[in-house]
Amino acid sequence: MHRLGRRWRRIAFGLMVPLLAGEARALDATTYTYPLRVSADHRYLVDQNNKPFRIQGDSAQSLIANLTSDEADVYFSNRQARGFNTVNINLLEHKFAVNAPANRSRAAPFTTAGNFSTPNEAYFAFADQIIDLAASKGMLVSLAYMYLGAHGGDEGWWAELTNSTNTQTVCYDFGLYLGNRYKDRKNILWVVGGDFFPPQGSEGETRLHRILDGIKAAGATQLQTGDWSAPGLSTDEAAFASSMDVNAVYTYGPGNNGATYDEARAGYNHSPTIPAYLKETGYEAEGWIPGDPASIRKYQYWAILGGSTAGGFYGHRDVWEFATDSWSSGFPFGHQRWQNSLDAPGALDWQRLGQLFDSLPWYKLVPSGLGMRALVTAGGGMFGGSDYVTAAAMSDGKVLLAYVPPTGTAARSITVDMVAMSGSARARWFNPTSGAYTSISSSLPNTGTQQFTTPGNNGAGSNDWVLVLDVVSTTSCTTGSQCSSGFCVDGYCCNSACTGQCEACDAVASVGTCIPVAGSPHGARSACSTDGGACGSCDGVNRSACAYSGGAACIISCTDNTQCTAGKSCVNGVCTSASSSRCGCSQSSVDGTWLLALALVDTLRRRRTLRPLR
Numbered sequence: 001m002h003r004l005g006r007r008w009r010r011i012a013f014g015l016m017v018p019l020l021a022g023e024a025r026a027l028d029a030t031t032y033t034y035p036l037r038v039s040a041d042h043r044y045l046v047d048q049n050n051k052p053f054r055i056q057g058d059s060a061q062s063l064i065a066n067l068t069s070d071e072a073d074v075y076f077s078n079r080q081a082r083g084f085n086t087v088n089i090n091l092l093e094h095k096f097a098v099n100a101p102a103n104r105s106r107a108a109p110f111t112t113a114g115n116f117s118t119p120n121e122a123y124f125a126f127a128d129q130i131i132d133l134a135a136s137k138g139m140l141v142s143l144a145y146m147y148l149g150a151h152g153g154d155e156g157w158w159a160e161l162t163n164s165t166n167t168q169t170v171c172y173d174f175g176l177y178l179g180n181r182y183k184d185r186k187n188i189l190w191v192v193g194g195d196f197f198p199p200q201g202s203e204g205e206t207r208l209h210r211i212l213d214g215i216k217a218a219g220a221t222q223l224q225t226g227d228w229s230a231p232g233l234s235t236d237e238a239a240f241a242s243s244m245d246v247n248a249v250y251t252y253g254p255g256n257n258g259a260t261y262d263e264a265r266a267g268y269n270h271s272p273t274i275p276a277y278l279k280e281t282g283y284e285a286e287g288w289i290p291g292d293p294a295s296i297r298k299y300q301y302w303a304i305l306g307g308s309t310a311g312g313f314y315g316h317r318d319v320w321e322f323a324t325d326s327w328s329s330g331f332p333f334g335h336q337r338w339q340n341s342l343d344a345p346g347a348l349d350w351q352r353l354g355q356l357f358d359s360l361p362w363y364k365l366v367p368s369g370l371g372m373r374a375l376v377t378a379g380g381g382m383f384g385g386s387d388y389v390t391a392a393a394m395s396d397g398k399v400l401l402a403y404v405p406p407t408g409t410a411a412r413s414i415t416v417d418m419v420a421m422s423g424s425a426r427a428r429w430f431n432p433t434s435g436a437y438t439s440i441s442s443s444l445p446n447t448g449t450q451q452f453t454t455p456g457n458n459g460a461g462s463n464d465w466v467l468v469l470d471v472v473s474t475t476s477c478t479t480g481s482q483c484s485s486g487f488c489v490d491g492y493c494c495n496s497a498c499t500g501q502c503e504a505c506d507a508v509a510s511v512g513t514c515i516p517v518a519g520s521p522h523g524a525r526s527a528c529s530t531d532g533g534a535c536g537s538c539d540g541v542n543r544s545a546c547a548y549s550g551g552a553a554c555i556i557s558c559t560d561n562t563q564c565t566a567g568k569s570c571v572n573g574v575c576t577s578a579s580s581s582r583c584g585c586s587q588s589s590v591d592g593t594w595l596l597a598l599a600l601v602d603t604l605r606r607r608r609t610l611r612p613l614r
Contacts (some may be wrong), residue, residue, distance in 0.1 A: 031138040032085075034220045038245060042273040044310045044363045045223075045246070047409070049389040052363045055277045055311025056354045057086035057142065058347075059320040064127050065103050066322040072130055075322075078342045080137040081547075083354045083539075087134060088142040088191070088279070088313060091127060091178075095155045096321045096329050114160040124181065135187040142145045142279075144227065145178055146211055147194035151519035152204075158193060162204040169206040175214020183220035189246070190215060197237060199572050205239055212243060227279060231263045235270055249308050252289045253299075254384065258282060260299045261306030261390050262383075268307030268370055278303040284346035285317035287333045293345040294406040294462040296572035297432050298386075300353060301403040301466070307367050314350040345433075345460075351537075352435040356466065358540060360399050360508040365392040376402055377449055378415035380549035384524035389414055391467075397422030397446075399509050400469040404454055406462035414455040416467070421446035423471040426511065430468050433460035435519045437468070442491070445470075452600030474512030489514070490523045500568045501525050501545050502538035516543045556581040 026360035033048040045053040058079050063072060079087065092109050093100050102108040107122040133139045149156020160166060166174075182188055192212050198205035212224065214224045223245040226234035231251040247270055251263035260281050267276030281299040282289040289295070295315070304312050317339035321329045328335035366372040368391040381387030391402035392466040400420055404412055418425070427450075438455055475493045480486045483493030487505075490498070494505035498514035503516050504522035518540035522525060528536030528546035565585040 032140075034135075034140070036140065036189070036226070037223070038543075039277060039363065042275060044275050050288050053085070053140075053311075054357060055086050055140075055313070055355075056084050056350075057088060057277075057279075057311065057313035058084045059280070059283065059313055059315030060087045061090045061147075062093050062096045062321045062323075063087070063089045064091060064130050065097035068104050069126075069129055069133070070303055071322075072133055074131055074339070075319075075342070076137045076139065079516050080139065081360075082347060082351045085138065086140040086142055086189075086311075086313070088144065089130070090147045090194070091143055091145045092147065092157060095151060098324070098327050110163055111265075113162060114165065115170075116160070116166045117170050119174070119177055128185075129181070130180070131148045131185050131188065135185065140187050140189055142189045142225075143182075144191040144194050145215075146192065146208060148196035148198070148208075150195045152196045152198075156196065156394055158196060158198075158204060161207055162202075166207060167208045168207055171210040172214040172217075175211040176218045177214075178211070179215035179218025179220035183222075184220055186222065188220075188222045190220070190222055190224045191248070192224065192226045192240060192243075193237070195229060197228045197232070198239075200238065205237075209239055209243075212240070225279075230280070233263070233267050233276070235271065235274075246273060246310065247274050247276040249303060250280045251278075251303075252282060256289050257384075257386065257516055258289050258295060258299055259303075259384055259386070259388065260303035260308075261388065264303040264307035265306075265367070265370065268309065268367060273308075275310035276308050277310035278308040278427060280313060280315065283315035283317055283320065285333060285341070286331070291317065291333070293349055293433075293460070294331065294464060296346040297349050297353075298403075299407040300350065301432070301464075302388070302390050302405065304357070305365070305367060305401060305403050306502070307370065309363070309365065309367070314346060316344055316346060338439075349432055352519065353433060355435060355537075355540075356401075356430055356468075357431075358518050360470070361394065363392040364396065365399070365401065366395050367392045372422055373417060375400060375417055375420055376414050377417050378451075379413050383403075393420045394509075398471045400425075400467070402467040404463075404465050404467065409457040409461065409463050411456040412463060413451055415449050415451045416447050416469070418444065418448060418450050421469060421471055423473065425469045425471045427452065428468045429455055430466040431458050432464060432466055433458050433462075435445055443472065446471075468508060468509045470511065472511045500543035501528075502540075502547075503543040516540055521546070548589040 002272055032051060032053055036045045036053055039046050046447045047053055047589045052529055099106050103123060103126055108120055109123045112118040131141050147156045148158045152158035163405045198208060223276050224243055226237055226240050226244055227248055227250060228237050233246045234244040247267045249263050251260050253259035254262055260278060282291055282296060284296045287293050299405040317333055318335050318338045322338045323335040325337055339551055368375040372393055375391040375393055376389050379388040387403055387405065387407050389402055392493055393400040397420060404414060423446055424443045425446060426442055427444055429438040440452060444450055452467055454463060456463055458465060477483050477493050480488045482488060485493060485495055487494040487497050490504055490506035492511050493504050494512060494514055496514045498505045501521050502516055503514050504517045505512060506522060507515050517538050518539055521538060526536035536546045
C-alpha cells in the first residue's frame with residue numbers, strides 16, 4: 001500500500017468516490033444482494049434477487065487477528081480480482097497470529113482474558129472494518145465465531161468455553177452481543193465450531209449452542225453452518241443439525257486418501273436436503289495430505305462434481321495464517337510471506353475452475369448416480385480410489401462435465417452414456433491448468449455410448465482434464481454466407497457480429513448467442529496482456545476488453561528489493577514493475593482509480609494546499 005499516512009488515505013478515498021461513479025454500471029453486474037438464502041430446490045444458495053451464488057472461497061482464518069487494514073485491502077483486492085466471492089475468517093483467533101489472541105494493534109478480544117462477558121470494543125471495531133471491507137468488494141464472510149481447535153486443544157477456544165467463568169448465561173449473552181453487532185451486516189455466513197466435535201451431551205456442547213441461540217435471539221437471520229472434525233458434515237453434530245442451513249463438507253478423504261467425493265456424496269444425500277459445499281480439504285503447499293497443485297485440483301473437482309453443488313473453498317499454507325518472513329504457524333511445511341503466495345498455481349487453477357463453472361448454469365448440474373443416470377460407463381476408475389472420475393450433467397441434458405483426475409502423464413480413456421444429452425453435442429477437453437479448450441467433435445449423437453481419450457499431459461506435468469459436452473442448437477460454419485444472420489463467429493452461426501475481446505458465440509450452453517465470457521478470450525481474439533502473473537482476464541461482464549487487477553500500475557509497500565517479486569524493484573517504498581504491462585504485480589495490486597486519487601493527494605501535499613490533520 002502506498003506510504004501515505006492513514007488520514008491522507010481517508011482523503012484519497014474521498015477523492016476516489018466520485019471517480020468511481022462512472023464504474024457503477026459494471027460493478028452492479030457482478031455484485032450480490034445479501035443476505036444469502038437457500039434456493040427453492042435446496043441445492044445451492046441465492047441472493048435476495050434469486051441470483052444463484054456459487055461459493056468460490058478462500059481460507060483466510062487469521063485475517064482479523066494477523067493483518068492491518070491496509071494489508072487486508074491488498075488481500076481482498078487480489079481475491080476479488082481472482083474471482084473469489086467468499087472468505088473464511090475466524091472472528092476470534094486463539095493461537096495463529098503474531099500477537100494472538102490480540103490483533104496487530106495488540107487489542108485483545110476480551111478485556112479480561114478468556115472471559116466472554118468482557119468483549120473489547122477496540123478489537124471488535126476492527127473486526128467490523130474487515131467485514132465491511134469484504135462487503136465493499138462484494139464478498140461473503142464465512143465467519144467462524146468460536147473456533148474450538150483441533151482436539152479441543154490450545155489452537156482454539158474449547159478450554160475457555162468450558163471454564164468456570166463462561167457459564168451458559170454468559171455464553172448466551174455473548175451470542176446476543178455478536179448477533180446485535182452483526183445482524184445488519186448482511187454479507188455473513190455464520191460458522192459454529194471448528195476442527196473439533198464437542199462430546200455429545202457435554203456442558204461445552206450446550207454452552208456453544210447457547211452462543212448460537214443468542215445470535216439468533218438478537219435477530220441475526222443470516223444463514224448458519226458448522227465446522228467439526230474431518231471427515232464430517234455440519235449436520236453430523238446432532239445437537240446442532242436442526243440449526244444448520246448449509247452443510248459444510250470437511251474432508252481429506254477416507255483414510256486421508258484425498259477422495260473428497262465420498263463425503264461430498266454424503267452431503268448431497270443428507271435428508272432433509274440442504275446445500276452442500278466443500279469447506280475444507282487439503283491446502284496447497286501443506287503436507288497433511290499431498291499439497292501439490294495437481295492434488296489440490298482433484299480434491300476440488302472431485303467434491304464439486306461429486307455432490308458439493310453449492311461451491312467450495314481453496315486454501316494455501318501461507319495465506320490462511322498470513323505468514324511473514326519471520327512468523328508462521330510452526331507446522332513443519334516451511335513458509336514464505338503470504339503476499340508471495342497469493343498467486344500460487346493452486347489459486348490460479350481455482351480461478352479457472354470458477355470460470356468454467358460460471359460459464360454455464362452450474363446450479364442445474366446433478367451428480368452422476370445421485371438422481372442422475374450413471375454418466376461414465378467404462379474407464380471411470382473405482383469409487384474410493386485415486387483414479388475415480390466424477391461427473392455431473394444438467395437436468396435438462398444440455399451440459400455434461402466429467403473430471404478425469406491425475407494418474408501420471410499418459411492419455412486415459414473413458415466411456416460416456418450419451419443418452420444423458422438432450423440433443424447432438426459438441427465435445428471438448430478443458431485444461432484445468434490453462435483454461436484452454438481442445439476440440440474433440442462439433443457434433444456427436446445423443447444415442448448409445450461414446451469413448452473419449454484425454455490429450456495426455458496437460459502441460460503442467462499431469463494428465464487431469466475435464467470433459468465438456470454441451471448441446472449445440474445452431475449450425476457450424478466457416479463463412480457468414482452459410483448463416484441466416486450473416487454472422488459466422490467462433491465456428492458457429494451467431495446472432496451478431498460478436499467482435500468484442502471478451503464476448504463469444506461458442507460458450508458452453510449458449511452456442512449461437514453472443515454473450516460476455518470469463519477467463520481467456522475465445523478463438524482468434526487478442527489475448528489479455530500479462531506480465532507473467534496472468535492477471536488480465538475476461539470478467540464475464542465487460543464484453544469489449546479484458547479486466548486487469550492492477551489497473552494502471554502495480555504497487556505493494558516495501559523497504560527493499562527482496563520484498564518484491566521477480567522483475568520488480570522497490571522505488572520510493574513501492575514495488576514497481578519496469579514492464580509496460582497493464583497487469584501490475586502478481587502479488588497484489590491497486591485499482592488505477594485509487595492510484596489516481598493517491599497521485600492527486602501527493603500533488604496537493606506538495607503544493608501545500610492540504611494541511612496534515614492533527
